[in-house]
Amino acid sequence: MIFQDMAAYRAASHAPRVAIVGGGVAGITIARKLDARGIPCVLFEAGGEEITEESQDFYKGVTVGDQYFDLDVTRLRYLGGSSNHWAGWCRVLDAYDFEPKSWIPNSGWPIRHADIEPFLDETRSILGLREFKPTHALTDNFGRMDLIKSDPVRFGMQFRDELEASRNVAVVLNTTVLELAGNGKAVTGAKLYSAGAPAGDFTAPYFVVATGGLENSRLLLWSNAQSNGAVVPNARALGRYWMEHPMYWAGNAFITNRDALEFDEDGECFMIPTPEALERRGLANFHIQLETMPYHGTKKMIAEMACYAPRLTEWVASAIGAHLQCSARVHIDWEQPPIESNHIALSQTERDAAGVPRMELHWKKGDLDRKTLVESMRMFGEEIALKDIGRLHISDWVLNGEDWPTDMELAGNHHMGGTRMGTDPATSVVDADSRVHGMENLYVAGSSVYSTAGQCTPTTTLTALSLRLGDHLARTVAS
Incomplete structure (x- = not known):
């Protein structure tokens, strides 16, 4: 089911078990996984089915530090999210990338490559990939890597008909979750903004934040500010350890x-x-x-x-x-190392059309x-x-150690970290199941949970992680 705004959705009397915030790669992948298990869910997409200047304006912000892309250009705010400008390069993180390195502080994941392996066949099916060829030695210190250039999957177009036909998944377009409310142990509701106006509150047993590798941090930072820390009770790492390629x-x-x-x-x-x-x-x-x-x-x-x-x-x-x-x-x-000072913050002076502080990205190479x-x-x-x-x-x-050039690619438009996965709440936001530390019903999906960036494009691993989270949620809800 697809609805154009919150008013149309409320008239349908749909009763979701899971509310997914964000209709990009992670959000759509999780919704499809829940649908396959017969679990009703609602997916809130802040934009419509086409890009508009009005929607992109919500993504404006500033970068403090090294030169970076305009924040309203490096990501897209409509159904399918930034898959709409994805180039199609595919590679999954290697087993080595999940391991901690003694010479890189804060490196390593709380999961291993084996934890995503059960979901790689389905990932390849979604992205239209053959199996990756093993890396083989070319010299003593280098190997030939199999990096696949697939036909880029535009998730909003690729799965639109499936989502429209679903009786379990309700996609609500043009509807922003402005903030989440909580009591320090669970999310108790969400404040909505739909079709250009406040749209009341919404509740569901479980919430998944999947708004992207930048916006996840902004939503949770603002929610925490409004709830006096009751949405992310262990917030020291929130917005921090942000990484690019x-x-x-x-x-x-x-x-x-x-x-x-x-x-x-x-x-x-x-x-x-x-x-x-x-x-x-x-x-x-x-x-x-x-x-x-x-x-x-x-x-x-x-x-x-x-x-x-x-x-x-x-x-x-x-x-x-x-x-x-x-x-x-x-x-x-x-890969950039996970450095605490590279972080996302809320602007003290600028707000978007719905009254939410705009983003400041603090980013420097070290x-x-x-x-x-x-x-x-x-x-x-x-x-x-x-x-x-x-x-x-x-x-x-x-x-010669000269300044970083400003007339080259700069980076990959790969937004990682900010709600990183880990076991220590002092240096991470979510646990190995992508659940926010200390919260019973709040999960985060997408590349913002990356603990360490690895050297390859994030979409393939991101999809596998989303399938893993969808599987976990399906079992949790069913129990």
Whole structure:
């Protein structure tokens, strides 16, 4: 069932057991899981079925620190959420990513890869994926990673007809949950705003907050402020440990053994370091993307390098006749460590049209970010030279410790952390079942529960975690 506003929904006399706040990847996945188990639920989507300026305006905010995307552009506020601009890159976190690392404070999850494995077949079915190929060694310290570019699933369109036909799931569009109310042990209700006006209160036995990797924190921070801490009673970590995947073009490579790197049909190769290499150098996880260039691009690169890298240019000139097979841009993406100071806060001066404080994202890259960038590039350059695969020229801005470039990709639009999963309420917001510490009926879904970011895109793992939460909720409600 799909309703255009709260008034239409109230007229239907639907009685949900679970209220899901947010109609993106996590919210829709959980609703479908509950539907399959015959459990009635309501899904509140703040936007409609199409993007509008009025709806996006609610997402405006400011970033304090490093340059970042506009907060009303990096995410989308309509049915399907940010899956509506997802590029389709898929990779699930490796077992290593769930483990704590002694050199990265606050790293590690309270669950392991084995806890999401039962849901990976269903995840692949939802996202239209084949099974991921195992990573295999290319050099002593790097392996070839299988990163799948799927046909991006727009969840609002893909599952609209199914949601419309469901008798268990009620999707209520154009309806915002402004705040949750609680008594320090459970959520007691929600205050709604629908079709541009206050829409009264709503209650349900269970609530799931699934509004996105930024908005989850804003909703819970505001709810806590309004309820004197009765919604997230252990709130020290709320909004904190926020993470992204910084990504930059950091160098150029000349390849003399293209077959050794196993480029795909698009002329790309994705490589990840071994866990042992990361531990030896004390680095966060990362991946290297090689993007091959046509021959005229190679000639242009050689000409440009002649002045500032004469030794490398001499090597290229000697190799170009019989050995040089291609050149490639070298991109690097890495996981940010979970740092408490990277956090989401409520504006003290700006409010949205419904009167809720706008967001402030406090975000800076730190010492481990810089170390990971520099040392990973050095390690990659050493590795391909040692194996006589090619030579790497690292960009000057990387080696010289210059300011972070502002004319590159910046990051992946991957919003992780803020309501992170853990066992200690001092450094986490939800437990291993995604339930808010100390609350009987409040859960959080989506990439905001990420404890550690890993080096890969979040959507695949996010979907598996949502299926896991949906399964847990179905069993909890049924009992």
